[in-house]
Amino acid sequence: MGKLTINSVSDSNVSYEGSSTEMDEFIPIVRVLQPEGYNTDQEGLFFEKDENGNDIMVDLLTQTEASQVSFSISELTTSLNKPIMPFLVLKAGPDFTFGKGDDDGYISLELSLEKDKYVEVEGATASIKLKGDAHYSDKVLVKWEDKIDVEIDITTKKSIEFYIRFLANDDKDRFEGDYENLFCGCFKVIFIAYYKDVFNLEEVDLLFKENKRAKEFNKKGDFAGNGYCINTADRGLGAILKDTDNFYKEPNYIKLGGNGVRLESGSIRAAIIAKLGYIKSYIEIRTNNYNTFDKPTKLNSSLSKKILEEINERRGYHLYYFSMHGDYHVMLLLINYTDPKEPTFRILDQGYVDSGSNSRFIEFAKMDSVFLIIAEAFWESKNKHAKNILLWRIQRK
Known part of the structure; x- marks a missing residue:
């Protein structure tokens, strides 16, 4: 559970600290958007499938007490060295009888060879920004319904497959959540390297x-x-x-x-x-x-x-x-x-x-x-x- 801190408006020296519920946690889900107008617009965007043709699922928000959820994994097949993909931050977690819970926090990401845990990827990095911002960074402060862009920088000369794992952290405002690096989104990238004898x-x-x-x-x-x-x-x-x-x-x-x-x-x-x-x-x-x-x-x-x-x-x-x-x-x-x-x-x-x-x-x-x-x-x-x-x-x- 998180820690709730309430400061007095009339006296800054007076405050209350107590235990909280998941209402005090920043619990988002990050989902991919169709890349219309992006350099990946003409690339292949599908759901990852198993050998039987069924969607491959990933368990998200597994660190939470009551907000776990399973999602199909979308995948991008690309030969671009710097593909950019858009995503949407949505509210997850339980609904409350009053208030809307902690509605802002940081989203960061990591590239991994596996979807369920971090395994280092060589030859690729990624950065993130709010849609409309000029510069990318390693994390971004968001609210519900914010759109974000992810730029992937692929430097390897070989074809490679990896996952983008989105992580959420509280911004430590008056709602101080305990969850750290909350796994809140997953997206697969299949990079097809350029070879003179391989066609697209x-x-x-x-x-x-x-x-x-x-x-x-x-x-x-x-x-x-x-x-x-x-x-x-x-x-x-x-x-x-x-x-x-x-x-x-x-x-x-x-x-x-x-x-x-x-x-x-x-x-x-x-x-x-x-x-x-x-x-x-x-x-x-x-x-x-x-x-x-x-x-x-x-x-x-x-x-x-x-x-x-x-x-x-x-x-x-x-x-x-x-x-x-x-x-x-x-x-x-x-x-x-x-x-x-x-x-x-x-x-x-x-x-x-x-x-x-x-x-x-x-x-x-x-x-x-x-x-x-x-x-x-x-x-x-x-x-x-x-x-x-x-x-x-x-x-x-």
Whole structure:
């Protein structure tokens, strides 16, 4: 319980001190606000989920006698080095028959690797201020309904996850509360470091939009077999890499306003893309019929395992330019590794493999079996040289 101090108005030497109830304690809850107008406005703000898709909860105000409460944890996924997020200070604790209790105090914060206790975070710090103030500090004096801003300074070059833990302390006015560093709010930050070969959602959206346009163009065209597959892949790369000079686009001919980029096979094109600086690495996966003309029944090595090694636990989207069936069909392979617990992948082409129910993200664990099914289908329907899968990992310059 807190200590209540009452000073006489007429005689400053006269005062009363006695025990109090939680009415005398500063007991807030700090909740996140939508970051409209902040530099995090376009970032991903969600609730943290467990492996079953349920909200992860945190127990707040656990030091109090009667004000404990559980809240869902909101999380921000960002690649910004100095994200700023807005929060709101709300009244918590019991309601009283008279008065409103201690309605002001200090809010500070700490960064922690765990939500329920402090575990030091390296490579990141944070500071706080009242909304509208000019300068940040390590704590701020607030009242109920005050809005506060938190600026996070991330200096690490690696991706990292941590929690912002909000702490409340009494300002020692006439209501002198006993609670110290009252845990009153929790917010998760997922920082995705910049890597040349890891893409973000905004870039992936450009790829999807261009792929959709290429599919629509392909439906209206007259291309032999899967002749527009390499064009579709090239258009997608030009979009996500934001390079319209060196990748195929429509119209293509220079006299019609195009760039005149000519395409041959997937392997030849990959060599040119590599010279442009857009290829990070190369993978070849052979099927078990490599030295025969028998139908393939398995991959000689795991494609998914090799890709996971290259991802190296780096959150984000990963992209491969790839060909199968002896360079007969060229496609793009996109891996969604924004959630390492539930990675997925999607194959993008002009609507041949990427069509109908296949036009979606698939569980990453099914990658090897899906690629074997495609190899078997090519072997059945085309000639008998569906013997390897060639993949080139795409990066920015």
